Amino acid sequence: xxxxxxxxxxxxxxxxxxxxxxxxxxxxxxxxxxxxxxxxxxxxxxxxxxxxxxxxxxxxxxxxxxxxxxxxxxxxxxxxxxxxxxxxxxxxxxxxxxxxxxxxxxxxxxxxxxxxxxxxxxxxxxxxxxxxxxxxxxxxxxxxxxxxxxx
Numbered sequence: 746x747x748x749x750x751x752x753x754x755x756x757x758x759x760x761x762x763x764x765x766x767x768x769x770x771x772x773x774x775x776x777x778x779x780x781x782x783x784x785x786x787x788x789x790x791x792x793x794x795x796x797x798x799x800x801x802x803x804x805x806x807x808x809x810x811x812x813x814x815x816x817x818x819x820x821x822x823x824x825x826x827x828x829x830x831x832x833x834x835x836x837x838x839x840x841x842x843x844x845x846x847x848x849x850x851x852x853x854x855x856x857x858x859x860x861x862x863x864x865x866x867x868x869x870x871x872x873x874x875x876x877x878x879x880x881x882x883x884x885x886x887x888x889x890x891x892x893x894x895x896x
Contacts, residue, residue, distance in 0.1 A: 755834070756792065773847040775896050781842045783889035786865075790885060793869055794878060800869050803827075832858045835865075839892070848896045857892060864888050 771781055793800055807824050814821025836858035843850060850857060868884050871877075 771845045775846075775848055775893060778842055778846040778848045778896050779889055779893040781846060782839070782892050783886065785838055785842065786885045786889055787882075789865070790881060793872075794881075797873060801873060804870065804873075828862070831862050835861050843896070851895050857895060861888065861892060864891075 771777055807827060810820045810822075810824035810827075814824065832855065836854045839850070839854050839857055839861070843854075864884075865888075868881055868888075872881050
């Protein structure tokens, strides 16, 4: 289960990291950072939107691990490893964006990563409920602005 969850997370990360168009001709400064973060969120979203069943599977895996974790601590470890890996993945993207734009974060990148992931989790879960992609894009605009307010 851990490997499945990591594979899904790596697929999302790769949808951002391997798209050279987003990382080309990046300028320096906070505005460029916000544009880069928003473009990265959009690439992430395109992958999520194309794979609703996989997204649902990640929630099911997490809730299963949490539910079973009391009797089997190794299962609880699956959920914890999932979030640790995802936090690291988001932190890598944020650091890449910071490096590309010559900016600095005013808070630890791990804090921003955890916040970003928490918001994305909520956005995805809400989208699985109401399938409102236009609302998601507005929320991603807000998220990019919130993240870069700490640059």
